[in-house]
Structure formats: structure tokens, C-alpha cells
Amino acid sequence: MxxxxxxxxxxQFTESVIREMTRQANLYGAxxxxxxxxxxxxxxxxxxxxxxxxxxxxxxxxxTWGAKKFRDxxxxxxxxxxxxxVDPEREVTVTCGSTEAMIAALMAIVNPxxxxxxxxxxxxxxxxxxxxxxxxxxxxxLYAPDWNFDPDELAAAFNDKTKAIIINTPNNxxxxxxxxxxxxxxxxxxxxxxxxxxxxxxxEHILFNDKKxxxxxxxxxxxxxxxxxxxxxxxxxxxxxxxxYTIAPEQITQAIRKVHDFLTVGAAAPLQEAGALALHLPRxxxxxxxxxxxxxxxxxxxxxxxxxxxxxxxxxxxxxxxxISAFGSKDxxxxxxxxxxxxxxxxxxxxxxxxxxxxxxxxxxxxxxxxDETLAAAEERLQKLKSIAR
Numbered sequence: 001m002x003x004x005x006x007x008x009x010x011x012q013f014t015e016s017v018i019r020e021m022t023r024q025a026n027l028y029g030a031x032x033x034x035x036x037x038x039x040x041x042x043x044x045x046x047x048x049x050x051x052x053x054x055x056x057x058x059x060x061x062x063x064t065w066g067a068k069k070f071r072d073x074x075x076x077x078x079x080x081x082x083x084x085x086v087d088p089e090r091e092v093t094v095t096c097g098s099t100e101a102m103i104a105a106l107m108a109i110v111n112p113x114x115x116x117x118x119x120x121x122x123x124x125x126x127x128x129x130x131x132x133x134x135x136x137x138x139x140x141x142l143y144a145p146d147w148n149f150d151p152d153e154l155a156a157a158f159n160d161k162t163k164a165i166i167i168n169t170p171n172n173x174x175x176x177x178x179x180x181x182x183x184x185x186x187x188x189x190x191x192x193x194x195x196x197x198x199x200x201x202x203x204e205h206i207l208f209n210d211k212k213x214x215x216x217x218x219x220x221x222x223x224x225x226x227x228x229x230x231x232x233x234x235x236x237x238x239x240x241x242x243x244x245y246t247i248a249p250e251q252i253t254q255a256i257r258k259v260h261d262f263l264t265v266g267a268a269a270p271l272q273e274a275g276a277l278a279l280h281l282p283r284x285x286x287x288x289x290x291x292x293x294x295x296x297x298x299x300x301x302x303x304x305x306x307x308x309x310x311x312x313x314x315x316x317x318x319x320x321x322x323x324i325s326a327f328g329s330k331d332x333x334x335x336x337x338x339x340x341x342x343x344x345x346x347x348x349x350x351x352x353x354x355x356x357x358x359x360x361x362x363x364x365x366x367x368x369x370x371x372d373e374t375l376a377a378a379e380e381r382l383q384k385l386k387s388i389a390r
Contacts, residue, residue: 013128017352021336025346030339031378033300034346036172036318037239038369043285046236049277053270062269065257066094066245070272073279074245080283081204082215084228090250093257094272096264098202098231098244099125104263105198105227105246106133106164108255114163119149121321121353121360123172123200135163139355144321145312147176151185158189164196165189167216170203173353173365174321175314177211180219187219196252198227202244203317205235205286206293211315217247224249227256232271234318235289236278237369241271293318293368296375300368303379308389318369321350323362326389331361339364344381 021034032039041047065071071088078084086092095101106129110116116135118126119142130137138157142149165186169178178186190197197216204213217226231244244267246256260266301320304311310323329335332349340346350363368375 009131012131016124018124018348021340021346021348024337024340028341028344030341030344030346031374031381032346033366033368033370033378034348036234036367036369038237039374040237040371042237043278043281045281046238046274046278050241050270050274053273058270058273060269062094062266062272064261064266066092066267067269067272067276069276070094070279071245073276074247077279078228078247082213082228083218084215084223084247086247087250091247091253093246093248093253093260094267095231095244095246095260096267097233097242098200098229100242100260100264101229101231101244101246102126102166102198102200103129103132104256104259105229105248105252106130106135107259107263108252109196109227110135110163113161115159115161116163117154117157117165117195119167119171120355121173121350121363122166123168124352126166126168127355136161137355138162142171142174142176144174144323147171147174147312149182154185155189158193158195160193162193162195164198166198166200168200168202170206170211170213170314170316172203172317173319173348173350174312175317175319177207177213177316180214183214183216183219187216187222190225191221196225196227197222198229200229202229202231202234204230205289206318207290207316208294208297209315213316227252232275232278235286238271238278241268241275243267243271243275296368296370296372299372299375300366300378303375303382304366307382307385318367320366320368322347322364322366324364325362327385328388328390332364336364343384345378 025032071092075086075088078086110133112134114135116130117138120139199216228247233239308326312321336349347364350360351357354360
């Protein structure tokens with residue numbers, strides 16, 4: 001009997017739709033409002049710090065779980081911004097981006113037969129991450145337009161098999177910022193079922209409408225059962241550096257460090273040096289960051305609404321989920337292909353954020369982490385949609 005070459009795990013998910021849309025944008029010369037990377041420069045002082053570290057020959061392995069200087073900076077920033085006191089020697093692991101942090105965290109705690117709860121629409125990595133770690137994902141809906149969850153539905157998703165729940169706040173793709181009350185509901189269920197919370201907080205500083213970022217680990221009793229994930233990518237506009245980290249209780253951190261060691265060995269040493277500088281930027285940097293992204297948000301939203309999209313205005317992160325019903329397309333995939341080929345703008349089909357593609361068939365996601373001239377060019381091209389909107 002012939003052996004099956006491809007693993008059952010790999011057969012359960014596709015390649016990244018988000019990254020594929022960037023390839024499509026490049027192929028057709030479209031403006032890329034799909035993948036969430038800035039097309040503007042990172043702060044000059046951070047780039048210079050990376051160059052200085054390379055020229056100073058910080059080019060060999062750092063400590064596997066992160067250079068001390070960087071881990072100390074993570075602990076200091078977590079204290080003043082999150083109100084979370086962290087031991088950088090025992091509770092921090094530096095990873096190759098928050099993407100590796102998530103899979104390392106799951107592989108460190110999940111056993112075959114365990115279940116992991118995922119809110120949907122979700123960042124597309126979470127479903128495959130659960131599968132790769134051996135878990136069964138359980139999905140709980142965030143309902144438009146405010147992307148709230150039903151507490152009863154969430155409670156019903158928990159059971160004796162529940163090992164963890166993944167929370168992304170501010171949320172990609174919806175821009176939802178989880179409230180203290182919602183996080184408290186999640187915390188109570190984690191306590192009841194002895195479950196771990198894994199929080200992806202990569203957009204922690206990109207907030208609008210007076211929303212506040214609350215770290216779940218700071219709620220009563222959650223310090224010892226939360227894995228907090230973050231990184232440099234979004235806050236400092238260095239998505240290509242791939243420097244992330246986890247904060248977790250010592251026992252869980254020990255497990256994450258072992259998995260991380262054999263996944264990637266360690267993150268880039270000179271970029272960790274630059275990361276330490278980034279985390280020590282003045283607090284005014286974050287005020288400017290929020291103001292700048294709010295301006296970009298306000299630039300794109302009226303354009304999308306004017307040409308026929310129904311927009312779900314985000315409270316955080318740098319994405320806009322939209323409803324495409326006005327354009328008469330069969331589904332989100334057909335519309336996204338039309339948009340990139342005929343209109344010259346790339347977006348992400350909404351179905352890539354759901355476990356059942358039909359749930360996102362009338363949605364697409366745009367990003368606004370782009371230069372003013374990029375957004376202006378997209379505006380010009382999107383005007384063509386007015387002729388087909390109903």
C-alpha cells in the first residue's frame with residue numbers, strides 16, 4: 001500500500017491568503033491594501049541602532065531565549081504600559097516574530113485531544129496553529145457591527161477538553177478592542193475550566209475612539225494562567241525584522257523556551273539590540289503613533305463608504321472590515337480577484353478569516369498602514385467602483 005506523503009495536518013489548511021494577495025498585487029501592479037505592513041520608513045533611530053549593532057559585530061547567536069538587554073527592556077515597558085511586573089530572567093522568551101511566539105506557546109501547552117477556543121473572524125494563522133500543535137479548534141463568533149461575542153456561546157465552547165483560548169486585542173481583522181467586562185468574562189471561564197489564555201497584543205498601541213488596551217494578565221488571578229504575545233513589527237514599523245516575544249509564568253516559559261529553541265534557535269541578535277532601543281523610546285512616540293494612524297483611518301474610511309462599501313469602523317489596529325453586498329459579486333473571492341485585476345487595488349477576501357468560508361463570503365479587509373500617496377492612489381482607482389455599486 002502506498003504511503004501518504006503529505007501529513008494530515010498540512011492537508012487541513014491552505015497557504016496564507018493574505019500573503020497570496022500581496023503576490024497578486026505585485027503581479028497586476030495593484031496598490032496593496034491587503035497585507036498589513038507599512039510602506040513608509042521605520043523610525044530613523046531604530047534603523048541606526050540595528051546598523052550600529054551589526055557594525056559592532058553583534059552578529060552571532062544571542063542567548064536562545066533572548067538577549068538580556070532586550071528582555072530587560074520588555075520587562076520595563078510591560079511595567080509602565082501594561083501594569084504588568086515581569087521577571088525578564090524567568091518569564092520572557094524572545095522569538096522570531098509573534099507568529100513563532102504563538103505556535104511555540106501552543107506547542108508548549110497542547111496535548112493531542114486538547115481543544116483551543118478561537119474567536120472568529122480570526123487572524124488566519126490561529127486555525128493552522130491549533131492544528132499544527134495537535135489541538136482541535138473551537139470557534140466562537142464575533143458579531144458585526146460591533147464584533148461582540150455572546151457570553152452564553154462562549155461559555156458553551158468551554159469544557160473539560162479546553163486547554164486554551166486565543167484572544168487578539170486590538171483585533172485583526174475587525175479592529176475590535178476587548179473591553180474589561182469582556183476580558184473578565186473570559187477570565188472567569190478560564191478559572192472555571194482551568195484553561196490558559198493566550199493573548200496576541202501586537203496592536204496594543206494602535207487605538208482609536210478613546211479605547212484603552214487592557215492586558216488580560218493584569219486581571220485578578222490571570223497572571224499565572226496567561227501567555228502574553230507581542231513584538232516589534234506593528235508598533236515600530238519593522239514587520240520584516242521578525243522579533244517577537246512571550247511573557248508567561250515561569251513553568252510555562254520553560255516549556256516555551258524548549259520549543260522555541262528547536263523551532264528557530266533564536267531571533268536575530270543585532271535586531272534585538274535595536275529592539276531594546278525601540279522599547280525605550282519616549283512615551284510621546286506612542287501618542288504620535290496613535291494620532292498618525294487615526295489620520296490614515298480617517299483618510300480611507302470615507303473613500304470606502306463613498307464608493308459603496310459598508311464599513312465596520314475599527315476601534316484599534318490598522319484594518320477595516322467591509323461588506324461588499326452592494327457590488328453584486330458571487331462571493332468575496334470573486335470580488336477580490338476583480339478588485340486586484342480590474343480596479344488595481346488588493347484587499348483580503350473575508351472568507352480567509354473564518355473556519356467556514358461561507359461566513360465571510362460578503363466581506364473583504366483593507367489595511368490603512370500606508371503612505372498618504374498610496375492611499376491617494378487607491379482612492380483614485382476605487383472611484384471606478386461607483387459605476388457598479390447598487
